[in-house]
Amino acid sequence: MDLRHWPLYGLRLRTPRLELRLPGPELLDELASVAANGVHDPDRMPFSVAWTDGKPDEVARAVFQHLLGTVAGWSVRDWTxxxxxxxxxxxxxxxxxxxxxxxxxxxxxxxxxxxxxHQGRGFGTEMRAAALHLAFAGLGARYAVSAAMTDNPRSLGVSRRLGYVDDGLDTGVVRGAPVTLRRLRLDRARWEERRNVDVTVEGLDACRAEFGV
Structure with missing residues (x-):
């Protein structure tokens, strides 16, 4: 792939077990299929946006379109x-x-x-650690924030293991009902104290300006 016009496709994050990268069409199709095969118990909704509601093919299509939208909508002031x-x-x-x-x-x-x-194998902690390494070590972040429903112990557990601290509560609306979200915050000093996953980054120099730094 020629990366001149979108060098983010050359960005790679690697941990002992995982590789993270912006997916091209083939990988994006695989990612959509993983989502279509299920990411949580259908009787509960762990996300503040109910994007997994729908038939498998609808979920897959939504994932495909959403990710393409993050590329199309990218700006240095507002990026995903x-x-x-x-x-x-x-x-x-x-x-x-x-x-x-x-x-x-x-x-x-x-x-x-x-x-x-793929759940219950520690991948959630490892992939979040990779994203945090990019944010703090690669891009010079001062803070990282996250949020999870108060009844989502897996997500909250990942945050705790990586050093996040409580940052208050929010109220959201999911499936037409109110839900309570716990906000979490991690500063640079605490990240440095708690980091214990080896992460390497490749291809950042070519796309650093795209993040506004």
Whole structure:
């Protein structure tokens, strides 16, 4: 692939078990299929946006279109880096890193999901650690923030293991009902104290300006 016009396709994050990268059409199709095969118990909704509601083909299409939309809508003032997560060459989930006026605020937000067969193996912590390394070590972030429903112990557990601290509560609306979200925040000093996953970054210099830094 010629990366002159969109060098973000050359960005790679690697941990001991995972590789994270912006998916081209083939990988994006795999990612959509992972989502279509399920990412949570259908009786509960762990996300603040109910994007998994719908038939499998509808979920797959929504994932495909959403990720293409993050590329089409990218600007240095408002960006979403939506990376496919691969284990031994197989797509297992998605890790997002988002910035709003990042060049000024130096604050990034994370979000992620894993396919059901790949949960419970520590991948969630490892892929979030990769995104945090990009944010802090690669882009010079001062803070990383996240949020999860108060009844989503897996997501909250990942945040706790990586050093996030409570940052208050929010109320959201999911499936027409109110839900309580716990906000979490991680500053640079605490990230440096708690980091314990080896992460390497490739291809950042070519696309650093795209993040507003």
């Amino acid at each position: 880096l939506s990376l496919a997560v691969l284990h031994e060459g197989e797509v297992v989930g998605r890790q997002d890193l988002m910035g709003r006026d990042f060049g000024v605020r130096r604050e990034a937000e994370t979000g992620s999901w894993l396919g059901l067969p």
